[in-house]
Amino acid sequence: MNIILxxxxxxxxxxxxxxxAFFWAVNHAQFDDLDTPSLTPLSEDRPAAPDxxxx
Amino acid sequence: xxxxxxxxxxxxxxxxxPILARVQGRQHAxxxxxxxxxxxxIETLGLADYYRLRSEPAQRHDGVADHAAWDRPALARLHxxxxxxxxxxxxxxxxxxxxxxxxxxxxxxxxxxxxxxDVGVNALARRVSLEFDPRRIKLSSLLAALSRLGxxxxxxxxxxxDSQRQRESRAALKRLVxxxxxxxxxxMMAVAxxxxxxxxxxxxxxxxxxxxxxxxxxxxxxxxxxxxxxxxVREWRARRLSMDTPVALAVAxxxxxxxxxxxxxxxxxxxxxxxxxxxxxxxxxxxxxRARHRAGDVVDALSRLQPVLAERREAAGYTxxxxxxLEAGDIxxxxxxxxxxxxxxxxxxxxxxxxxxxxxxxxxIAREPGQALIAGSLVMDGPIEVVVHRIGADTVLAGIxxxxxxxxxxRPALARLxxxxxxxxxxxVLAATLITALAWAWFDPGRALPAALAVxxxxxxxxxxxxxxxxxTRAVAVLAQRGVLVVDADAxxxxxxxxxxxxxxxxxxxxxxxxxARIEVIRGSLEQALGIAAALEQSNSHPLGLALRRAGASxxxxxxxxxxxxxxxxxxxxxxxxxYRLGRADFSLHAPGADTVHDDALVLADTDGVIARFPPSEQxxxxxxxLIRSLGDAGIKCEILSGDRAARVARIAGLLAIDExxxxxxxxxxLARLAVLRAQGHVVAMVGDGINDAPVLAAADVxxxxxxxxxMAHAASGILLASSRLESLLEARHVAAEMLxxxxxxxxxxxxxxxxxxxxxxxxxxxxxxxxxxxxxSSIVVILNSLRIGRHATASPDAPRPVSEAVA
Numbered sequence: 001m002n003i004i005l006x007x008x009x010x011x012x013x014x015x016x017x018x019x020x021a022f023f024w025a026v027n028h029a030q031f032d033d034l035d036t037p038s039l040t041p042l043s044e045d046r047p048a049a050p051d052x053x054x055x
Numbered sequence: 056x057x058x059x060x061x062x063x064x065x066x067x068x069x070x071x072x073p074i075l076a077r078v079q080g081r082q083h084a085x086x087x088x089x090x091x092x093x094x095x096x097i098e099t100l101g102l103a104d105y106y107r108l109r110s111e112p113a114q115r116h117d118g119v120a121d122h123a124a125w126d127r128p129a130l131a132r133l134h135x136x137x138x139x140x141x142x143x144x145x146x147x148x149x150x151x152x153x154x155x156x157x158x159x160x161x162x163x164x165x166x167x168x169x170x171x172x173d174v175g176v177n178a179l180a181r182r183v184s185l186e187f188d189p190r191r192i193k194l195s196s197l198l199a200a201l202s203r204l205g206x207x208x209x210x211x212x213x214x215x216x217d218s219q220r221q222r223e224s225r226a227a228l229k230r231l232v233x234x235x236x237x238x239x240x241x242x243m244m245a246v247a248x249x250x251x252x253x254x255x256x257x258x259x260x261x262x263x264x265x266x267x268x269x270x271x272x273x274x275x276x277x278x279x280x281x282x283x284x285x286x287x288v289r290e291w292r293a294r295r296l297s298m299d300t301p302v303a304l305a306v307a308x309x310x311x312x313x314x315x316x317x318x319x320x321x322x323x324x325x326x327x328x329x330x331x332x333x334x335x336x337x338x339x340x341x342x343x344x345r346a347r348h349r350a351g352d353v354v355d356a357l358s359r360l361q362p363v364l365a366e367r368r369e370a371a372g373y374t375x376x377x378x379x380x381l382e383a384g385d386i387x388x389x390x391x392x393x394x395x396x397x398x399x400x401x402x403x404x405x406x407x408x409x410x411x412x413x414x415x416x417x418x419x420i421a422r423e424p425g426q427a428l429i430a431g432s433l434v435m436d437g438p439i440e441v442v443v444h445r446i447g448a449d450t451v452l453a454g455i456x457x458x459x460x461x462x463x464x465x466r467p468a469l470a471r472l473x474x475x476x477x478x479x480x481x482x483x484v485l486a487a488t489l490i491t492a493l494a495w496a497w498f499d500p501g502r503a504l505p506a507a508l509a510v511x512x513x514x515x516x517x518x519x520x521x522x523x524x525x526x527x528t529r530a531v532a533v534l535a536q537r538g539v540l541v542v543d544a545d546a547x548x549x550x551x552x553x554x555x556x557x558x559x560x561x562x563x564x565x566x567x568x569x570x571x572a573r574i575e576v577i578r579g580s581l582e583q584a585l586g587i588a589a590a591l592e593q594s595n596s597h598p599l600g601l602a603l604r605r606a607g608a609s610x611x612x613x614x615x616x617x618x619x620x621x622x623x624x625x626x627x628x629x630x631x632x633x634x635y636r637l638g639r640a641d642f643s644l645h646a647p648g649a650d651t652v653h654d655d656a657l658v659l660a661d662t663d664g665v666i667a668r669f670p671p672s673e674q675x676x677x678x679x680x681x682l683i684r685s686l687g688d689a690g691i692k693c694e695i696l697s698g699d700r701a702a703r704v705a706r707i708a709g710l711l712a713i714d715e716x717x718x719x720x721x722x723x724x725x726l727a728r729l730a731v732l733r734a735q736g737h738v739v740a741m742v743g744d745g746i747n748d749a750p751v752l753a754a755a756d757v758x759x760x761x762x763x764x765x766x767m768a769h770a771a772s773g774i775l776l777a778s779s780r781l782e783s784l785l786e787a788r789h790v791a792a793e794m795l796x797x798x799x800x801x802x803x804x805x806x807x808x809x810x811x812x813x814x815x816x817x818x819x820x821x822x823x824x825x826x827x828x829x830x831x832x833s834s835i836v837v838i839l840n841s842l843r844i845g846r847h848a849t850a851s852p853d854a855p856r857p858v859s860e861a862v863a
Binding site: 004005008015018022027031038 | 221225228229232236240260263268270271280710
């Protein structure tokens with residue numbers, strides 16, 4: 001049974017990592033618009049690396 | 056791209072003396088000097104790759120507008136946010152920003168300008184955020200740069216920028232997820248502890264679980280529940296009690312008591328209950344917030360209708376100023392196709408005005424000098440002069456915006472009622488808790504805390520707090536799946552209770568159609584004309600466009616390129632190298648303002664003149680008869696309120712067996728009719744397509760708009776039939792009625808449960824673990840009951856299933 005004394009703290013740490021990742025995603029606008037990004041694959045590609053084409 | 060089309064914008068080039076622009080070492084024909092300037096400017100910036108990268112032609116360039124007025128301090132104050140002396144920020148809505156190549160072009164071009172610190176382009180929102188040094192460059196130069204590229208910039212005022220909204224929704228989402236994850240963990244620990252009570256548990260493991268429970272509930276209480284604490288403190292400072300007060304008290308009490316018990320190492324802990332409580336409350340608030348934000352988008356769109364600049368007549372001629380600098384009595388000039396900046400009176404000359412903003416009627420209305428004009432409406436043939444009467448917040452447009460804003464910011468009345476009930480309930484529970492604790496402290500101090508906590512937990516107002524939002528949310532979700540969007544949750548209750556349905560005729564009960572027999576073909580064959588017309592309308596979602604596509608479905612298919620829609624006039628495009636125009640007669644024949652015959656026929660023309668005329672007629676929507684019959688069977692009276700001519704309204708009313716109808720009704724007449732019905736105690740549902748309707752829809756108990764109508768109606772309506780299937784209205788009514796039933800059951804259940812459980816807990820018969828289970832179970836019963844909404848097929852049998860629409 002003592003194994004749960006180790007496993008539960010590990011799961012808590014994983015939970016913390018998960019929440020950190022979620023906060024990161026929210027702060028980086030991943031959840032601001034849940035409707036339109038699904039359409040972007042259907043539109044034209046973004047121009048590829050314009051920097052490379054400059055003299 | 057063919058040689059006849061402009062290299063920059065894709066429009067037809069003039070036949071005489073081609074204008075040439077030099078781009079990447081080659082001469083390209085363009086249509087006008089404006090496009091030449093734009094193309095060559097893009098070339099000098101070294102950005103000619105744009106022409107290779109873009110997916111759509113640029114907007115036609117009609118010369119660079121004068122942006123100097125934007126430097127006036129009064130205007131700049133509203134739009135530019137200064138972060139420091141050498142840093143200012145402005146957000147610009149850019150018309151004509153169509154694809155990611157545009158975003159690339161704008162970003163590149165603006166970054167190259169001296170004084171620009173940062174450029175962010177969002178192609179989806181069509182917004183450009185600019186940071187610049189106001190000492191080195193003026194806002195007007197930035198806007199001029201944008202318009203030289205061929206775009207039309209509209210700086211946004213602080214109120215239109217949704218950064219605050221974004222912050223709010225991000226914070227709410229984080230709080231919700233933390234509460235959700237915390238609740239899951241706390242429940243896991245709690246279940247282990249409950250099981251331990253029955254099956255035995257090692258005391259060390261038990262202690263460990265209790266500490267873990269404390270650990271996972273802490274962020275839920277300290278982070279996720281913050282809005283409740285803040286709200287309670289704010290209200291308390293104002294010496295008021297709100298829903299937040301008992302919630303904050305309960306959360307704090309349960310949490311502190313459990314924490315104490317963890318430290319002491321005895322008695323029950325309720326971290327699962329407190330987390331779940333917070334989670335459910337946050338869930339309800341999150342849904343309410345999303346609805347509010349969605350409505351905010353509509354307000355933004357409405358606010359943009361009003362222009363920000365006006366040309367005022369002064370002694371020395373016309374000066375461009377900001378609209379809010381106008382005063383009553385000023386005389387302003389409004390050009391053709393421009394929006395009127397303020398409510399006022401037409402000075403002259405006589406003209407035609409598109410008032411679709413207010414009336415929804417897209418046919419322009421003739422106005423004589425002396426007649427009233429409304430801010431935001433479009434001048435079809437100008438320039439005209441207007442005497443300003445009312446500006447800013449006093450205009451009709453501002454009134455509509457206010458109306459929509461108010462509707463959006465109010466919580467549904469049902470939810471408010473339930474909140475008030477829950478709040479009263481919690482106050483009583485707190486009193487009962489106190490009495491229990493005091494009484495037990497008198498008889499048996501050792502049992503005071505467990506008994507008081509049992510009362511607090513067994514009576515957890517979850518069931519009350521959830522009764523209404525869970526039923527509302529479920530009903531809204533069920534309807535959304537069936538193509539019915541509920542904008543205002545109150546509308547559902549009103550829909551269930553409505554005993555009068557009022558229909559607008561055009562676009563609601565009927566839809567436009569084109570009868571082949573009535574189409575006048577002047578040149579070529581009927582099939583050819585229909586094919587061209589259908590191709591030109593291929594991307595138009597206006598009811599007339601759809602009708603034309605249906606009529607032309609049998610004709611040989613053609614493809615139109617370089618399509619351009621002109622608001623309120625028509626569409627033009629190339630088919631097999633020939634430029635066609637389709638729309639109102641004056642538009643199609645390139646004769647703006649010409650007094651051509653004014654009927655509502657669409658005219659198809661090329662450069663040589665008229666090809667065909669399409670007079671529209673109307674036909675009954677497929678489900679209209681069934682809908683009216685079903686409503687009649689349910690004991691509901693239907694009536695028609697239409698702005699159309701009496702004969703036509705009577706014919707439709709006859710076909711549908713509706714005996715009450717009012718024809719040739721102005722919006723004021725319609726409002727009066729609604730007021731009469733409501734004064735008689737009827738609950739009135741108004742169904743319209745938004746044409747003529749925005750204010751009328753807002754005045755009804757429940758407003759229902761049919762999907763294809765103008766965006767305005769959506770703003771004023773509580774329910775939107777997105778699929779434009781009339782029969783979905785019947786389903787919506789069934790679901791709304793079912794929701795009311797479930798909602799009442801929920802409230803009764805919560806009341807019955809609490810009335811029986813609280814006395815038992817106060818007498819000490821309920822151990823806290825059972826109290827916690829009872830509380831969770833009572834909430835689950837409420838949720839399950841709400842989930843039953845929409846489980847049974849609710850469409851009545853005589854409503855035919857939708858005929859699948861043939862959409863090209």
